[in-house]
Amino acid sequence: MLKNKHDAIAVIFANSYDNEVPSLVNERLMASIPFAGRYRLVDFTLSSLVDCGINNVSIIVKKNYRSLMRHLGSGRPWDLVRKNGGLNIVPPYAEKGIKVYNGRVEAVASILEFLKGCKEQYVFMTDSNIVCNFDFTDMIRAHIDSGADVSIAYKNEPIPYGFMNLQSTQATDLYYTLDLDGNRVTSINTNSKEYGPQNLSMNLYLTEREKLIEQIEKAYAQGHIFYERDVLAPMIETSKICGYEFKGYSARITDMVSYFEENMKLLNPDNFKNLFDGFNVYTTVRDDNPARYCSGSKVSNSLVADGCVIEGEVDNCVLFRGVHVGKGTHIRNCIVMQDTVIAGNCDIEYTIMDKEVSVASGKSIKGERTFPVFVPAFKQIL
Amino acid sequence: MAKEMVAMILAGGQGSRLYALTDKLAKPAVPFGGKYRIIDFPLSNCVNSGIDTVGILTQYQPLVLNEYIGHGQPWDLDRLHGGVHVLPPYQQAKNSDWYKGTANAIYQNLSFLRRYDPEYVIILSGDQICKQDYNDFLEFHKAKGADFSVAVMEVPWDEASRFGLMVTDSDDRISEFQEKPKEPKSNLASMGIYIFNFDVLEKYLEDDEANPDSSNDFGNDILPALLRDGKKMFAYRFKGYWKDVGTISSLWEANMEVLNPESSGINLFDDDWKIYSRSSGKAAQYIAEGAVIDNAMLTNGCRVFGTVRHSILFAGVEVEEGAVVEDAVVMGNVKISKGAKVSHCIVGEGATIGENSVVGEKPSPGNEKNVATVGPGVKIGARAVISGTAMVKEDVEEGGKC
Numbered sequence: 063m064l065k066n067k068h069d070a071i072a073v074i075f076a077n078s079y080d081n082e083v084p085s086l087v088n089e090r091l092m093a094s095i096p097f098a099g100r101y102r103l104v105d106f107t108l109s110s111l112v113d114c115g116i117n118n119v120s121i122i123v124k125k126n127y128r129s130l131m132r133h134l135g136s137g138r139p140w141d142l143v144r145k146n147g148g149l150n151i152v153p154p155y156a157e158k159g160i161k162v163y164n165g166r167v168e169a170v171a172s173i174l175e176f177l178k179g180c181k182e183q184y185v186f187m188t189d190s191n192i193v194c195n196f197d198f199t200d201m202i203r204a205h206i207d208s209g210a211d212v213s214i215a216y217k218n219e220p221i222p223y224g225f226m227n228l229q230s231t232q233a234t235d236l237y238y239t240l241d242l243d244g245n246r247v248t249s250i251n252t253n254s255k256e257y258g259p260q261n262l263s264m265n266l267y268l269t270e271r272e273k274l275i276e277q278i279e280k281a282y283a284q285g286h287i288f289y290e291r292d293v294l295a296p297m298i299e300t301s302k303i304c305g306y307e308f309k310g311y312s313a314r315i316t317d318m319v320s321y322f323e324e325n326m327k328l329l330n331p332d333n334f335k336n337l338f339d340g341f342n343v344y345t346t347v348r349d350d351n352p353a354r355y356c357s358g359s360k361v362s363n364s365l366v367a368d369g370c371v372i373e374g375e376v377d378n379c380v381l382f383r384g385v386h387v388g389k390g391t392h393i394r395n396c397i398v399m400q401d402t403v404i405a406g407n408c409d410i411e412y413t414i415m416d417k418e419v420s421v422a423s424g425k426s427i428k429g430e431r432t433f434p435v436f437v438p439a440f441k442q443i444l
Numbered sequence: 445m446a447k448e449m450v451a452m453i454l455a456g457g458q459g460s461r462l463y464a465l466t467d468k469l470a471k472p473a474v475p476f477g478g479k480y481r482i483i484d485f486p487l488s489n490c491v492n493s494g495i496d497t498v499g500i501l502t503q504y505q506p507l508v509l510n511e512y513i514g515h516g517q518p519w520d521l522d523r524l525h526g527g528v529h530v531l532p533p534y535q536q537a538k539n540s541d542w543y544k545g546t547a548n549a550i551y552q553n554l555s556f557l558r559r560y561d562p563e564y565v566i567i568l569s570g571d572q573i574c575k576q577d578y579n580d581f582l583e584f585h586k587a588k589g590a591d592f593s594v595a596v597m598e599v600p601w602d603e604a605s606r607f608g609l610m611v612t613d614s615d616d617r618i619s620e621f622q623e624k625p626k627e628p629k630s631n632l633a634s635m636g637i638y639i640f641n642f643d644v645l646e647k648y649l650e651d652d653e654a655n656p657d658s659s660n661d662f663g664n665d666i667l668p669a670l671l672r673d674g675k676k677m678f679a680y681r682f683k684g685y686w687k688d689v690g691t692i693s694s695l696w697e698a699n700m701e702v703l704n705p706e707s708s709g710i711n712l713f714d715d716d717w718k719i720y721s722r723s724s725g726k727a728a729q730y731i732a733e734g735a736v737i738d739n740a741m742l743t744n745g746c747r748v749f750g751t752v753r754h755s756i757l758f759a760g761v762e763v764e765e766g767a768v769v770e771d772a773v774v775m776g777n778v779k780i781s782k783g784a785k786v787s788h789c790i791v792g793e794g795a796t797i798g799e800n801s802v803v804g805e806k807p808s809p810g811n812e813k814n815v816a817t818v819g820p821g822v823k824i825g826a827r828a829v830i831s832g833t834a835m836v837k838e839d840v841e842e843g844g845k846c
Binding site: 342351359371 | 477478479517518712713718719720721723725727728729730731732733734735736737738739740741742743744747752756757
């Protein structure tokens with residue numbers, strides 16, 4: 063096997079933690095939430111996988127997946143148009159037996175036949191609410207070195223506020239912390255409320271394909287739902303489950319405030335460098351023209367994507383592709399998604415504007431850092 | 445399956461008047477307007493005009509161009525039947541040769557054209573910046589019942605003697621050519637864009653090839669032969685933006701015109717006529733606190749901590765704190781270090797401008813055509829001074845002058 067190819071496939075769960083960011087997933091799902099000026103959340107994982115030589119990627123979607131399908135298309139921007147493998151989007155009801163799932167066990171059960179037909183030795187499973195530049199190659203190496211049956215990627219960080227205060231009333235949004243002895247996982251804790259840095263699971267797992275099939279077939283037959291709670295936790299004694307610490311930069315979206323903050327954090331050049339200086343990050347190409355900074359505009363500490371036209375003043379903002387900021391308008395601490403048009407003489411602060419919003423001239427919109435105003439997609443503020 | 449019209453883009457030119465910029469790449473691959481290469485314009489025009497079969501004739505330094513075109517996906521030209529094909533000279537059973545002239549280049553690829561059995565062939569130049577609907581041109585050609593048509597621009601009479609001119613009658617039928625004449629009889633300058641009926645093109649290229657005295661050039665040989673034989677030749681007046689960017693100063697000027705779409709006429713912000721290009725795939729641009737950007741166009745991957753005025757920055761350009769960039773065309777992945785002053789110049793891809801160095805200068809009135817040029821990949825040392833007329837091809841050491 064060539065060094066840059068890996069004997070692994072990947073399964074991405076696209077609707078993970080949707081319930082925690084209800085406004086953003088009104089017409090999309092977690093994986094296709096815009097991030098960092100020109101990306102969707104899933105771009106980061108997809109790109110890292112591809113750059114690590116993993117070309118067989120299944121994305122399991124549950125609902126609101128039209129925007130994701132439009133974004134992914136045939137998978138060309140990620141070089142995932144492959145004769146062998148490539149991109150495989152799995153919606154519910156697509157085949158006999160594929161239903162809307164609740165947990166990972168049911169989701170994976172719906173692609174068991176696909177998994178059985180693959181030839182690769184390993185399977186990565188991951189959520190889509192974490193943005194990072196992840197070295198899957200290194201994790202495979204660590205997995206083989208440790209002789210683990212299952213490896214779980216984790217980050218040593220405090221439990222985010224969003225997790226401590228889960229919005230969801232259906233108990234489907236679970237998070238996990240790991241107790242470790244060396245790298246061996248000795249306990250998987252569900253929805254722990256501990257303060258301070260914890261070994262917080264990234265919900266990114268690596269195991270052998272045949273072992274996964276066996277685990278899932280058994281668990282599904284027994285009516286289990288959650289992979290971590292119902293499959294991994296009970297096998298801690300009998301199997302070897304290892305933790306794999308991810309030490310790089312990551313952004314975890316757990317609620318609206320973290321969405322806002324994680325975008326804003328990228329205005330710090332060090333953070334930006336840490337996220338983008340690893341593997342390439344691919345996304346769809348829109349053929350926008352270069353961004354135009356007109357005479358008299360003022361831009362400070364901001365990320366700006368191609369296609370923007372700026373006539374006014376922009377401070378501490380993230381502007382996605384094709385945003386227009388009119389003359390005399392001043393926007394501060396805002397996230398403005400693709401193709402939103404703000405006319406002249408507006409004053410806007412701490413606001414997240416979804417895509418294709420239009421704001422008439424002279425409007426004033428003000429949120430707070432702890433409570434950014436959210437303007438839904440296609441809204442016209444007249 | 446026959447195609448009504450196939451496009452052939454002449455992209456073999458060395459572009460020697462672009463000096464350092466075309467040392468390692470053909471002129472059509474020269475970057476333009478922040479995220480494009482010159483060839484994007486004829487290619488996008490083809491696609492936007494509904495032409496889905498395009499041959500690109502390459503000869504000089506084709507590597508960058510080949511890689512850039514690839515299978516044509518960025519222009520939507522990866523097609524089952526047709527699409528974009530790069531056509532370098534190739535070895536044949538007898539007579540292997542470089543392309544001897546523009547006509548010979550097409551002649552050597554007649555078999556490519558025959559595969560598509562076109563009614564018309566449009567011949568384009570790979571070194572012009574132009575937004576043109578070739579459909580309008582073809583409609584004109586058909587309406588006139590022409591054998592051959594050439595797109596022309598009306599130029600001011602006092603400049604006409606710098607151009608190749610088409611002298612026409614009241615019906616736009618061509619009666620005479622004048623190549624840079626002292627006393628122009630017309631102000632219709634040829635844009636080097638031709639439509640031929642394919643059978644006419646085929647016959648005249650074969651006749652031309654059989655003539656050992658021919659220079660195998662459209663302008664010198666084919667067009668005069670058509671005229672001599674009384675073929676129906678017409679001049680199509682094109683009214684949009686057109687610029688030959690064959691020299692450093694015209695390339696610089698055309699880039700500067702992009703900054704002023706309202707009056708210059710080149711509008712890259714046209715959703716109905718997009719110019720496609722291969723994406724750099726870089727992240728969004730970052731403008732730091734304290735940075736100043738005034739009337740500029742920047743592309744993804746740029747990081748600006750200093751000052752940028754009236755300039756175009758291509759993908760991945762870094763401008764460090766205290767650096768000032770003014771009236772400059774800065775191509776991809778250039779690094780401009782702290783305190784450097786870069787003005788009225790073109791900086792080639794991947795060059796490095798050292799700390800506190802000075803590159804180019806604001807020209808005195810009347811000398812605007814002086815544009816300093818730093819070649820691709822060149823390293824300018826700290827505190828070096830590059831004059832306003834310099835053409836730098838090799839690294840300049842710390843404190844050096846050029």
